[in-house]
Amino acid sequence: MADLPKVYPPKEVEEKWYRLWEKEGVFHAKPSSRTPYTIVIPPPNVTGILHMGHALNNTLQDILIRWKRMEDFEALWVPGTDHAGIATQNVVEKALAKEGKSRHDLGREKFVERVWKWREEYGGTIIRQLKRLGASCDWERERFTMDEGLSRAVQEVFIRLYEKGLIYRGHYIINWCPRCQTALSDEEAPHQDVEGHLYYIRYPVEGGKPSHIVVATTRPETLLGDTAVAVHPKDERYRTLLGKTVRLPILNRPLKVVEDEFVNPEFGTGAVKVTPAHDPNDFLIGQKHNLPSVNVMNPDGTMNQEAGPYKGLDRFECRKRILVDLEKGGLLEKTEKHLHAVGHCYRCHTVVEPQLSLQWFVKMRPLAEPAIRVVKEGKVVFHPSRWTKIYLDWMENIRDWCISRQIWWGHRIPVWYCVGTDHCKLACKEPLVSRERPAQCPHCKSTNLKQDEDVLDTWFSSWLWPFSTLGWPEENKDLRTFYPTDTLVTAPEILFFWVARMMMAGLEFRKEIPFKNVYIHGTVRVEGGKKMSKSLGNIIDPLEIIDEVGADALRFSLMMIAATGSDVYLSKQKFFIGRNFTNKIWNASRLVLPKLKKSSKPLSPELLTTDPDRWIVSRLHRTAQETTDALSGYRFNEAAGKLYDFFWHEFCDWYLEIIKTRTDEEVAPILKEVLETFLLLLHPFMPFITEEIWQKLNPGKTISLSRWPKPDEKWLNPHVEERMSFVVRATGAIRTLRSELRVPPKTVLTVDVPKSDAAKVLGPLNDFLLKNAKVRVVGRDDAKKPKDSATVMIDNHTLHVLLEGVIDLQKEKGRIQEEVARRRTRKERTATLLSDKNFLSRAPEEIVAKTEESLKETEEGIQKLEQLLEELK
RNA sequence: GGGCGCAUAGCUCAGUUGGUUAGAGCGCUGCGUUCACAUCGCAGAGGUCAUAGGUUCGAGCCCUAUUGCGCCCACCA
Numbered sequence: 001m002a003d004l005p006k007v008y009p010p011k012e013v014e015e016k017w018y019r020l021w022e023k024e025g026v027f028h029a030k031p032s033s034r035t036p037y038t039i040v041i042p043p044p045n046v047t048g049i050l051h052m053g054h055a056l057n058n059t060l061q062d063i064l065i066r067w068k069r070m071e072d073f074e075a076l077w078v079p080g081t082d083h084a085g086i087a088t089q090n091v092v093e094k095a096l097a098k099e100g101k102s103r104h105d106l107g108r109e110k111f112v113e114r115v116w117k118w119r120e121e122y123g124g125t126i127i128r129q130l131k132r133l134g135a136s137c138d139w140e141r142e143r144f145t146m147d148e149g150l151s152r153a154v155q156e157v158f159i160r161l162y163e164k165g166l167i168y169r170g171h172y173i174i175n176w177c178p179r180c181q182t183a184l185s186d187e188e189a190p191h192q193d194v195e196g197h198l199y200y201i202r203y204p205v206e207g208g209k210p211s212h213i214v215v216a217t218t219r220p221e222t223l224l225g226d227t228a229v230a231v232h233p234k235d236e237r238y239r240t241l242l243g244k245t246v247r248l249p250i251l252n253r254p255l256k257v258v259e260d261e262f263v264n265p266e267f268g269t270g271a272v273k274v275t276p277a278h279d280p281n282d283f284l285i286g287q288k289h290n291l292p293s294v295n296v297m298n299p300d301g302t303m304n305q306e307a308g309p310y311k312g313l314d315r316f317e318c319r320k321r322i323l324v325d326l327e328k329g330g331l332l333e334k335t336e337k338h339l340h341a342v343g344h345c346y347r348c349h350t351v352v353e354p355q356l357s358l359q360w361f362v363k364m365r366p367l368a369e370p371a372i373r374v375v376k377e378g379k380v381v382f383h384p385s386r387w388t389k390i391y392l393d394w395m396e397n398i399r400d401w402c403i404s405r406q407i408w409w410g411h412r413i414p415v416w417y418c419v420g421t422d423h424c425k426l427a428c429k430e431p432l433v434s435r436e437r438p439a440q441c442p443h444c445k446s447t448n449l450k451q452d453e454d455v456l457d458t459w460f461s462s463w464l465w466p467f468s469t470l471g472w473p474e475e476n477k478d479l480r481t482f483y484p485t486d487t488l489v490t491a492p493e494i495l496f497f498w499v500a501r502m503m504m505a506g507l508e509f510r511k512e513i514p515f516k517n518v519y520i521h522g523t524v525r526v527e528g529g530k531k532m533s534k535s536l537g538n539i540i541d542p543l544e545i546i547d548e549v550g551a552d553a554l555r556f557s558l559m560m561i562a563a564t565g566s567d568v569y570l571s572k573q574k575f576f577i578g579r580n581f582t583n584k585i586w587n588a589s590r591l592v593l594p595k596l597k598k599s600s601k602p603l604s605p606e607l608l609t610t611d612p613d614r615w616i617v618s619r620l621h622r623t624a625q626e627t628t629d630a631l632s633g634y635r636f637n638e639a640a641g642k643l644y645d646f647f648w649h650e651f652c653d654w655y656l657e658i659i660k661t662r663t664d665e666e667v668a669p670i671l672k673e674v675l676e677t678f679l680l681l682l683h684p685f686m687p688f689i690t691e692e693i694w695q696k697l698n699p700g701k702t703i704s705l706s707r708w709p710k711p712d713e714k715w716l717n718p719h720v721e722e723r724m725s726f727v728v729r730a731t732g733a734i735r736t737l738r739s740e741l742r743v744p745p746k747t748v749l750t751v752d753v754p755k756s757d758a759a760k761v762l763g764p765l766n767d768f769l770l771k772n773a774k775v776r777v778v779g780r781d782d783a784k785k786p787k788d789s790a791t792v793m794i795d796n797h798t799l800h801v802l803l804e805g806v807i808d809l810q811k812e813k814g815r816i817q818e819e820v821a822r823r824r825t826r827k828e829r830t831a832t833l834l835s836d837k838n839f840l841s842r843a844p845e846e847i848v849a850k851t852e853e854s855l856k857e858t859e860e861g862i863q864k865l866e867q868l869l870e871e872l873k
Numbered sequence: 874g875g876g877c878g879c880a881u882a883g884c885u886c887a888g889u890u891g892g893u894u895a896g897a898g899c900g901c902u903g904c905g906u907u908c909a910c911a912u913c914g915c916a917g918a919g920g921u922c923a924u925a926g927g928u929u930c931g932a933g934c935c936c937u938a939u940u941g942c943g944c945c946c947a948c949c950a
Contacts, residue, residue, distance in 0.1 A: 007912070173948090191947080198950085217950060230950095267949045280948045341947080354948085386877070390945075393876075397946090492945085523944085549912090560898080561886080566878080567943085569885065577898060580912045587910035594909095630889095637887075641897080656909080732916090739916045745905060773915090 008586035037073035038485035079137035153468035178301025216268030410455030553578030
């Protein structure tokens with residue numbers, strides 16, 4: 001096989017096979033008599049590029065789907081991307097900015113057009129990268145959340161929920177990102193601990209008794225929107241203040257003092273400023289006490305006219321200035337350091353502003369109930385199971401979902417408003433929810449209607465993915481066949497964003513669970529434990545790894561490293577595991593393939609003429625069984641490990657070495673069976689190299705559609721496995737002895753073995769042992785220890801290694817004795833030192849410890865050598 | 874404030890329901906290169922399984938407490 005290069009992968013192998021698979025549609029699934037098996041992939045963000053998290057996620061899913069496909073399921077994986085409203089809009093706006101334009105210069109329609117154009121040009125990047133990874137998606141079914149079909153599903157869902165009273169519009173405190181200038185859901189504004197300050201501010205009391213009340217706040221700029229001060233009803237300190245009026249510093253607005261259970265008397269001063277427009281708790285207090293709400297900020301985070309002298313300032317600049325002014329007025333009592341959790345925009349990491357705003361919401365509790373039930377009933381199972389509790393906790397404490405976004409890229413809300421005519425009545429204020437633009441206002445007949453400006457949260461389309469991609473709301477064969485799906489593989493980060501919501505959507509709109517199993521893998525981190533992220537500059541780019549070592553090596557390395565559900569710590573070096581393994585497979589195949597030329601015989605038990613033959617086939621079937629079991633339990637690393645150990649340490653290290661002394665005719669059927677079966681088992685992990693070698697054996701037949709090996713008990717042979725284990729250990733022991741006695745590498749040792757063992761077990765391996773261990777096995781009759789020999793015990797068998805004439809035994813004994821003497825001297829010296837009080841009291845502890853350790857080591861060494869001398873007698 | 878996870882060889886980690894002498898990869902040391910592979914082979918050194926108790930004939934694994942690290946959730950300003 002001079003034509004095969006020494007190192008895998010040769011250029012272009014991966015691309016060659018991927019093109020062929022795609023061309024022949026081997027991943028295409030359609031309703032058939034076969035049992036369907038569907039997996040759900042998180043649709044990557046259309047602006048995304050493949051990162052390690054994707055690589056891990058998609059490799060796991062690809063292993064499942066390839067495995068099931070080979071088990072003759074109708075295996076479906078629908079690929080696609082989501083439109084990533086905020087992220088995509090940001091990207092396109094940035095591009096516009098380079099031209100010196102903003103989206104407002106273009107206007108909504110032109111801007112959206114521009115985004116579509118961008119998507120056409122760059123939106124396919126991640127899809128191409130998934131192909132390089134080897135993902136076996138059904139590309140004919142590629143979907144995009146802004147496609148016509150999926151958009152229809154979104155609209156349908158909005159209308160159905162609205163009609164059911166589960167979607168409402170209202171003024172509530174939401175998370176506002178001043179940079180993206182849109183509302184965010186609670187999940188989109190994760191809290192991070194920030195080292196901030198707690199400012200104690202004096203609010204003067206009218207009437208002057210006492211002269212002022214002190215409130216504590218972390219956001220002094222919001223005091224401009226204060227409409228009350230609240231204290232706990234049972235707080236004695238403030239009893240006299242109830243009903244009094246205090247003055248808001250700077251603006252001098254009169255504020256009521258109200259009492260509310262919510263206030264924690266232990267925190268700060270026990271008195272709290274109430275800003276209903278900028279804090280969720282204050283909003284509730286405001287509603288209870290009928291307080292006005294004063295919004296003091298513009299959408300971009302600058303202060304508005306309500307902020308009086310601070311109008312136009314950025315919120316953080318305003319904070320500084322207010323503090324200076326308070327200080328000047330003697331109203332800032334003190335400042336304390338304070339660690340608190342602050343929401344950040346998950347897209348741009350800007351500090352979000354809780355703000356009163358008119359938005360659309362989904363009422364979640366009714367949707368959550370069935371989603372809780374099916375998990376409690378075990379209809380949906382999480383792997384690993386600890387995620388069950390996390391899911392249930394979230395579901396049981398679910399809050400309403402803010403779904404409107406003030407951006408342009410996304411599904412526009414299917415709601416119209418009557419902008420009015422002179423006859424406009426109150427009824428006209430009602431939103432008109434409709435599948436199409438209504439011709440006129442049903443109340444005043446005006447045709448002057450305006451669609452809601454907002455678009456929907458991207459997750460409002462993603463949560464429908466398992467069925468919207470199959471054609472819902474249309475009831476068709478695809479939907480009936482492939483829904484509910486079997487397994488969802490995903491990262492923990494989107495458990496709430498996506499997994500939980502898909503559960504609710506599936507149960508609400510299909511009355512069925514969306515998937516039976518949820519496998520949650522770990523987060524990819526770099527060594528040292530940090531999250532891998534662009535901003536930290538510690539990315540290990542999967543595409544770079546593919547360029548360097550190939551997709552197979554990338555995939556396999558990830559699988560070896562990623563223990564079930566635990567985080568994955570990466571370094572570039574770790575990909576050598578996969579690289580070396582592909583190399584091993586490749587080179588073993590270069591050895592095996594030429595031997596198969598003469599064989600077409602299928603394997604039958606009679607062809608297994610020696611122990612090693614029976615052994616390797618037994619091990620093969622056991623490995624097939626173990627691999628299948630591991631995959632069934634989502635123990636991917638275990639499956640990968642079994643395949644690795646079998647191929648490398650059993651097939652290559654032992655079997656291939658053993659058969660080198662036999663004829664091709666004898667071993668070809670066995671080699672073929674083992675290699676082919678192994679390739680099939682490995683294919684889900686390493687699709688490319690397995691296809692390459694497979695097609696050398698089976699030209700024109702793709703391994704992707706070949707049948708998964710069925711482990712067969714009849715090939716299992718525990719006795720032979722035990723005997724071979726004896727051989728392996730005996731060989732190891734003899735090699736160890738060689739090394740200890742410094743027998744020259746090429747010298748052949750004679751080993752005296754009880755006759756029965758020699759004949760039965762070691763005899764057939766004579767050629768192999770001679771070649772690889774430089775050992776000649778001789779059967780003997782009596783149990784007496786020959787002169788000048790060393791003894792090796794394996795199980796209950798005694799092996800005598802003859803040393804006469806091999807090495808100069810006297811000289812070797814002498815050398816060992818000398819060594820023992822040397823070590824004894826050293827031991828004594830060390831022992832003396834350790835009994836020296838002077839040393840013990842003066843030397844640093846670690847030196848003493850080290851000395852003690854070295855004494856122990858020396859003693860052990862002496863013991864070992866003495867044992868060896870004993871054997872040589 | 875609540876919850877979860879992790880702590881095993883120099884490094885990164887496996888270890889399925891408790892069962893003999895605790896494993897791997899990398900790194901390190903020695904030897905080996907005509908005959909698939911130096912991205913290789915053989916041999917070796919290296920571990921009080923975080924700490925303290927407990928359950929058990931038996932604990933890396935189960936229970937309790939402690940320490941350290943990490944993550945998630947949470948409207949105490």
